[in-house]
Amino acid sequence: MQDYYEIRWHGRGGQGAITAAKILAQAAYLEGYQGVTAAPSFGAERRGAPISASTRIGRQTIMVVSQIENPNVVVVLDHTLLKYDEVTSGLIRGGWLIVNSWRHPKELDVPGDFNIATADATRVCSDLGLVVAGVTVVNTAILGSFVRATEAVSMSNIEKAIRGRFSDSQAGINLAAIAQTYEMTRLERRG
Amino acid sequence: MKTTAVNLTEKEYALPGNRTCPGCALSLAYRHILKALEGQAIVTVPPSCLTVLHGMYPITSVTVPCVNTPFASAAASATGLLAGLKALGREGPTVVAVAGDGGTYDIGIQALSAAAERQTDFLYICYDNEGYMNTGNQRSGSTPLGAISGTTPVLGKQQNPKDIVAIMEAHGIPYVATANASYPLDLYEKVKKARAIRGTRFIHVFSPCPPGWSFPFNNTISIGKLAVEIGWVILYEVEDGVFRLTSASESIAKQGNLKPLREYLGQQGRFRNITEEQIEALQRWVNARWKRCLDRAGN
Amino acid sequence: MAEKGSTRILDGNNAAAQGAKLSRVQVIAAYPITPQSPVTEKLSEFVEKGELDAQYVAVESEHSALAVCTSASTVGARAFTASSSHGLAYMHEMLHWAAGARLPVFLACVNRAIGAPWNVLNDQQDSISQRDTGWIQIYARNNQEILDSIIQAYRIAESVYVPVMVCYDGFVLSHTEMPVNLPSQEDVDRFLPPYKPHTILDPANPRNYNLVTFANPRVNAEGVLCHGYMELRYLLQEALQNSRETIIKVGQEFGEAFGRTYSSTLWANRLDDANTVIVAMGSLVMEATVAADILREAGHKVGVLGLRVFRPFPKADVVKALEKSRLIVVFDKNISYGLEGATCSEIKSALYGSSVRAVIRNFIVGLGGRDVKARELVDAVNRSLLSAKEDDLTREYPEWICAI
Amino acid sequence: MGTRDCQHICAESSPAIGEAGKTGEWRDSFPVIDPEKCVVARQNKPACFLCWLYCPDAVITKTVPIQIDMEYCKGCGICAQICPAHAISMIREQ
Numbered sequence: 001m002q003d004y005y006e007i008r009w010h011g012r013g014g015q016g017a018i019t020a021a022k023i024l025a026q027a028a029y030l031e032g033y034q035g036v037t038a039a040p041s042f043g044a045e046r047r048g049a050p051i052s053a054s055t056r057i058g059r060q061t062i063m064v065v066s067q068i069e070n071p072n073v074v075v076v077l078d079h080t081l082l083k084y085d086e087v088t089s090g091l092i093r094g095g096w097l098i099v100n101s102w103r104h105p106k107e108l109d110v111p112g113d114f115n116i117a118t119a120d121a122t123r124v125c126s127d128l129g130l131v132v133a134g135v136t137v138v139n140t141a142i143l144g145s146f147v148r149a150t151e152a153v154s155m156s157n158i159e160k161a162i163r164g165r166f167s168d169s170q171a172g173i174n175l176a177a178i179a180q181t182y183e184m185t186r187l188e189r190r191g
Numbered sequence: 192m193k194t195t196a197v198n199l200t201e202k203e204y205a206l207p208g209n210r211t212c213p214g215c216a217l218s219l220a221y222r223h224i225l226k227a228l229e230g231q232a233i234v235t236v237p238p239s240c241l242t243v244l245h246g247m248y249p250i251t252s253v254t255v256p257c258v259n260t261p262f263a264s265a266a267a268s269a270t271g272l273l274a275g276l277k278a279l280g281r282e283g284p285t286v287v288a289v290a291g292d293g294g295t296y297d298i299g300i301q302a303l304s305a306a307a308e309r310q311t312d313f314l315y316i317c318y319d320n321e322g323y324m325n326t327g328n329q330r331s332g333s334t335p336l337g338a339i340s341g342t343t344p345v346l347g348k349q350q351n352p353k354d355i356v357a358i359m360e361a362h363g364i365p366y367v368a369t370a371n372a373s374y375p376l377d378l379y380e381k382v383k384k385a386r387a388i389r390g391t392r393f394i395h396v397f398s399p400c401p402p403g404w405s406f407p408f409n410n411t412i413s414i415g416k417l418a419v420e421i422g423w424v425i426l427y428e429v430e431d432g433v434f435r436l437t438s439a440s441e442s443i444a445k446q447g448n449l450k451p452l453r454e455y456l457g458q459q460g461r462f463r464n465i466t467e468e469q470i471e472a473l474q475r476w477v478n479a480r481w482k483r484c485l486d487r488a489g490n
Numbered sequence: 491m492a493e494k495g496s497t498r499i500l501d502g503n504n505a506a507a508q509g510a511k512l513s514r515v516q517v518i519a520a521y522p523i524t525p526q527s528p529v530t531e532k533l534s535e536f537v538e539k540g541e542l543d544a545q546y547v548a549v550e551s552e553h554s555a556l557a558v559c560t561s562a563s564t565v566g567a568r569a570f571t572a573s574s575s576h577g578l579a580y581m582h583e584m585l586h587w588a589a590g591a592r593l594p595v596f597l598a599c600v601n602r603a604i605g606a607p608w609n610v611l612n613d614q615q616d617s618i619s620q621r622d623t624g625w626i627q628i629y630a631r632n633n634q635e636i637l638d639s640i641i642q643a644y645r646i647a648e649s650v651y652v653p654v655m656v657c658y659d660g661f662v663l664s665h666t667e668m669p670v671n672l673p674s675q676e677d678v679d680r681f682l683p684p685y686k687p688h689t690i691l692d693p694a695n696p697r698n699y700n701l702v703t704f705a706n707p708r709v710n711a712e713g714v715l716c717h718g719y720m721e722l723r724y725l726l727q728e729a730l731q732n733s734r735e736t737i738i739k740v741g742q743e744f745g746e747a748f749g750r751t752y753s754s755t756l757w758a759n760r761l762d763d764a765n766t767v768i769v770a771m772g773s774l775v776m777e778a779t780v781a782a783d784i785l786r787e788a789g790h791k792v793g794v795l796g797l798r799v800f801r802p803f804p805k806a807d808v809v810k811a812l813e814k815s816r817l818i819v820v821f822d823k824n825i826s827y828g829l830e831g832a833t834c835s836e837i838k839s840a841l842y843g844s845s846v847r848a849v850i851r852n853f854i855v856g857l858g859g860r861d862v863k864a865r866e867l868v869d870a871v872n873r874s875l876l877s878a879k880e881d882d883l884t885r886e887y888p889e890w891i892c893a894i
Numbered sequence: 895m896g897t898r899d900c901q902h903i904c905a906e907s908s909p910a911i912g913e914a915g916k917t918g919e920w921r922d923s924f925p926v927i928d929p930e931k932c933v934v935a936r937q938n939k940p941a942c943f944l945c946w947l948y949c950p951d952a953v954i955t956k957t958v959p960i961q962i963d964m965e966y967c968k969g970c971g972i973c974a975q976i977c978p979a980h981a982i983s984m985i986r987e988q
């Protein structure tokens with residue numbers, strides 16, 4: 001576990017990247033990190049359009065309010081977004097790129113000196129019926145991959161954060177998705 | 192019992208020695224508005240001749256509580272008074288916004304429309320002297336076609352006024368009425384009725400202005416009456432959607448025809464430059480509105 | 491004293507709504523505008539769910555929002571509104587009116603740029619443009635301060651009968667979640683007594699508020715000489731001058747009650763031995779401390795002075811805080827066109843006649859949401875250090891950190 | 895002595911007659927009631943009172959007989975015009 005994380009989330013409007021950023025901040029606070037922040041990319045958000053969000057996690061109060069330039073972790077909710085250069089921009093050496101994809105990290109063909117984790121969260125969520133207004137919602141499921149790759153927070157605190165946010169039945173499905181994604185996550189260390 | 196000059200309360204809430212011009216129709220109308228409210232009101236007023244009537248700090252000519260508010264905000268201020276009273280459990284006094292035609296037709300209509308749409312429980316009284324008389328007679332949305340004003344100094348106003356009462360009625364509020372300072376008992380009855388109704392109530396009060404319209408100030412009452420006889424002002428009320436002509440307009444509808452407009456225009460200096468075409472246009476406007484009202488009244 | 495209450499992860503807008511709720515506001519009137527809208531949504535939710543016993547008025551404009559609040563406040567209700575940018579500009583007339591009528595209404599200003607052109611992102615041009623309306627202005631650095639400042643604001647406003655605006659950066663705070671300690675309702679109730687209005691709206695004792703007032707004093711019907719317009723303006727100025735004391739006292743008592751002390755009009759960071767001081771306001775103060783740490787590592791004695799209270803401007807406090815400074819670098823997220831950033835002007839004005847003889851540099855940053863990074867602040871300070879000479883105390887115009 | 899003694903912190907006004915001063919001084923003519931013609935005077939009981947009803951300034955009393963407060967009457971002449979008995983005349987001030 002590190003003292004400080006800067007996590008950038010990339011998704012499309014409606015996929016829940018901002019919610020995931022917030023759940024992670026909550027879980028990290030429960031983990032004992034005194035400083036957590038979660039922010040959307042500022043401005044108008046439109047369904048389907050690429051958006052980003054950020055989570056900062058630190059032992060002390062977070063004093064940095066500017067946008068993340070050099071994330072330790074980049075989480076991509078939709079692997080089609082990898083075509084945009086800004087998605088991996090600034091990701092530090094030895095950091096983690098976590099992608100919702102059925103492909104193995106090696107097959108993603110993303111250059112860089114960071115580690116890569118992948119899991120087919122879409123399939124997991126689709127099987128579990130995590131579909132809202134026609135969109136498969138993978139934002140919580142991908143937290144399983146995040147925990148598996150970074151070990152920044154424990155699964156039990158992710159569970160507490162999820163339970164604090166959702167009704168019992170909804171929390172159950174989300175936690176099942178997170179657990180399955182955790183298990184199926186494939187890691188490729190190259191940093 | 193029908194209210195008459197003999198049995199109407201002697202109690203005055205608008206005190207002598209106020210700052211209005213001699214022969215001010217607003218001053219007369221306001222006397223009777225406050226009588227109908229029995230002083231049990233909290234009034235809010237945007238800048239207007241009524242502000243002048245109310246006096247200058249630290250003395251006021253009126254014995255009801257009043258909150259002055261900027262020009263655009265009479266109805267919003269009334270909303271705030273109500274919200275405050277409700278929050279404090281002090282419901283009781285009627286909240287009344289009183290504004291001129293400028294503060295109602297023009298700058299105040301946004302707040303008024305919104306307050307009516309929210310069904311705010313207040314009485315809005317617009318006294319209409321057909322222009323910005325407090326600032327020296329500039330044209331407003333209520334100024335008649337052909338009238339000379341500070342901002343229509345040569346050609347006179349080129350447009351008809353808007354029908355603010357119809358606009359307010361279109362908000363689906365429980366009570367709208369027109370009144371006229373020259374018919375104080377009709378005005379008194381309407382305010383009294385409106386006071387008892389819940390929701391947004393709107394009363395339009397026609398208020399001739401001797402200096403603004405350029406007529407001798409002892410003619411205020413006769414000009415106001417003539418305005419009804421020629422059909423420029425139609426006295427009516429719409430209570431829960433039911434239309435009814437009242438007072439002199441009711442009598443005219445039953446007994447006779449409207450007098451020609453020309454007689455009314457000729458008595459006011461503001462129409463000194465009006466053209467024949469404008470008079471005809473104005474007459475057509477009056478006739479069409481009178482016919483609509485007769486149709487609605489079932490005559 | 492240790493913190494009490496419970497800690498939740500909240501964004502700034504939610505913290506503002508929670509602060510209003512804990513302050514038991516009685517009348518809420520607001521009109522939606524980005525980035526303030528979630529405040530009004532949250533408060534209407536509290537009211538509709540019955541969690542907050544208040545009148546929520548969905549007005550049609552910001553002008554009406556503040557008109558509702560001022561009249562409700564005249565009746566004696568604790569009133570709340572919130573706005574941003576164009577909304578605040580649209581309120582301008584009513585801002586003057588609220589202060590002139592000495593009504594202790596509260597406004598949460600979620601700082602946002604003003605058009606043209608359109609821009610929904612953060613700077614402080616909106617609230618700075620309202621600095622001369624007679625309101626107390628407090629700027630929050632983070633979401634905890636938003637909540638705490640609102641509770642304090644009602645105590646302050648209702649003590650001195652001056653309206654208070656708490657300003658916080660749009661998106662940077664309004665939409666960013668962070669841990670916020672929520673005090674218990676019982677503790678807030680103990681800290682914040684009910685509002686006692688100075689106005690009377692009673693048909694049995696009729697009073698008329700804010701009639702036309704003469705230039706000169708006038709005798710009332712009882713023969714007592716009453717104010718002219720100018721005396722009333724003096725009283726407002728006097729109230730703001732004296733409010734500093736109340737602001738500090740309330741901040742101290744807040745600390746005693748809740749464990750978070752606000753005993754100064756300023757935020758001081760590593761000022762004790764600093765000869766170079768970064769001055770900023772709002773969330774930028776936090777970023778500036780990161781910059782100061784970087785500069786310290788490079789061997790410079792750098793501190794940060796954050797302006798918590800902008801009106802009344804804490805002149806004496808500022809002079810004292812800048813006593814040892816040789817270089818003052820002021821970062822403004824606003825511009826008084828044709829001159830410089832507003833806080834820079836205020837700092838210079840405060841130092842006039844004092845013993846502080848420091849070089850002052852002004853940088854305009856972060857307009858319309860332009861990201862301000864700690865390294866950019868570091869660069870600006872480094873440039874200023876190079877140019878800091880006794881014969882070059884100040885520049886005519888500020889430097890802009892932009893790509894022009 | 896300054897104005898603090900009034901203890902107002904905003905412009906708070908209280909009601910009084912004659913806020914604008916003795917508005918009777920504004921007149922260029924003043925009303926005179928002819929008791930021979932006035933219905934109230936002739937009947938010696940409450941009646942008519944239209945002059946009282948229509949007075950914009952509330953300076954006419956609703957008494958028997960009617961009285962006009964000349965301190966505040968602005969001399970508009972509405973009462974003279976409205977009187978159905980033509981009992982009121984307007985006389986030019988000297």
